[in-house]
Amino acid sequence: MRRPPKQRPMTNFLFQVIRASGKNRSFFYREARINNYRFMRFMKGKGTLRLSSADRLVNALNLKMTARIKAPHE
Numbered sequence: 001m002r003r004p005p006k007q008r009p010m011t012n013f014l015f016q017v018i019r020a021s022g023k024n025r026s027f028f029y030r031e032a033r034i035n036n037y038r039f040m041r042f043m044k045g046k047g048t049l050r051l052s053s054a055d056r057l058v059n060a061l062n063l064k065m066t067a068r069i070k071a072p073h074e
Helices: 009-021 025-031 036-043 051-060
Strands: none
Touching (some): 025 051
8 A cells, every 4th residue: 555645845835936936056055055965855856954954945035934823623
């Protein structure tokens, strides 16, 4: 039996924002101080980023994160 695909909302969101930004690898190396090898593995879907790296990416891309809290089902 196959496992269902993992839900990775933050990873998927960052991946989409990075692609849409049009910025090149050197921007992320310079501004977010992310290792090129790790960054490329992340972009190819073969690796992950540490939370500290994700924080630096959010800052480098000038993103604002907000939370949506779902009401409990009654």
